[in-house]
Amino acid sequence: MNFAKMRQLMINRQIISRNIRDQRVISVMGYMPRHKFVPDKLQKDSYADYPLPIDNNQTISQPYIVALMTENLSLSSQDRVLEVGTGSGYQTAILSKLCAHVYTIERIETLLKKSKDIFRELNITNISTKLSDGSLGWEEFAPFDAIIVTAAAVNIPPLLIEQLQINGRLIIPLGSGFGQILTLSIKKSDGLDEHHICGCSFVPLIEKEGIERTKP
Ligand code: SAM
16 A cells, blocks of 8 residues: 555645644654554555544544644644543654653553554654543643643543643543534633634543553
């Protein structure tokens, strides 16, 4: 399969044509090998315009949604970013090329192990991973310049707001059920500035059921 060609078509038809303008985001998505993060049996769909199933009933997000969420974080190369919901690790890898360091948390051990193997294979060294409930954040490395939550919640987990820097950006799908609103919040000294970006559909953020360990 000609993955480079498929990737270029993805960039033209799904990313640029839908008004993603940040050249850094476009450039990273133009070379990041998304097919490495996709299950073997779905390789031919790696660059398709929809989310794909990965292990443990989770999903790798649609490329356009990855681009949109990343662009809205307005990252600079000095930023430290917290990601909740590593999933396949694709979004994490994209972020890692646009900021200084990514701290990513996943609650399913199998997924985290797989994504760590891919980061190693791709020689990405500015990602720290943690098996935990990401709604608690990662206190030790707070405050973060940006936080991205790639699973849907009814409200923003309060500890994530606490662990965000003033003027920091937090993006999260908010709502219950099948449809949510992708929401960007900017932290000000007197509260959050909220902006609704678009409708979206994400798997839920699981906050109280703890972590899912790999069976021995
Ligand atoms: N951006 C990812 C990608 O590109 O593959 C997609 C992430 S997937 C839509 C959402 C992920 O959030 C799942 O892997 C799920 O296990 C994880 N998740 C759900 N609740 C979580 C929690 N409380 N803490 C950490 N991860 C969580």
